[in-house]
């Protein structure tokens with residue numbers, strides 16, 4: 547039996563596997579819950595209603611899944627302890643109905659121009675906030691919290707380096723726009739669990755690419771005797 551790398555190489559040569567695939571070939575099915583994929587291409591239905599709780603941190607819209615909320619609280623506390631800065635929750639769980647309202651509101655504001663509305667607001671089912679695993683964060687005292695100012699703030703820099711320690715990853719980095727379908731958002735963090743977060747941080751790749759990577763690994767596992 548060929549070793550896994552040789553097996554991968556021959557599959558690639560045969561065109562069976564593609565290293566670079568468009569978003570549409572990554573299906574949300576069969577992913578573990580923590581790695582649920584939601585983007586403009588892969589929407590979730592209005593029936594997806596995770597079990598969420600209010601996280602015990604300062605700010606607003608503080609609901610996340612229980613596990614993500616536990617980790618968010620630990621992360622905010624560590625940031626405070628290590629930098630002296632207090633982070634704020636700005637926007638966590640949003641249900642399908644709320645996203646529908648936001649989308650319709652934006653559509654009205656741009657006089658029915660759907661492309662323009664898409665540029666600003668995710669359509670219902672296309673927002674990762676519906677998973678209960680995503681949180682937009684800010685730093686207390688930094689105005690324009692959901693702006694690029696957060697990237698330059700102490701908490702913003704700390705989050706980029708340390709969020710993985712608490713199972714969260716920066717979801718929409720600069721240069722990833724074509725893969726994620728979203729603009730650079732230095733404030734939006736996604737809970738993926740400790741193990742995945744450590745790997746994603748080290749690899750420095752978007753979730754879409756990471757999902758392809760772990761699928762290839764699992765497929766190669768099945769080839770190993």
Ligand SMILES: [Zn+2]
Nearest residue numbers: 680681682734
């Ligand atoms: Zn967000």
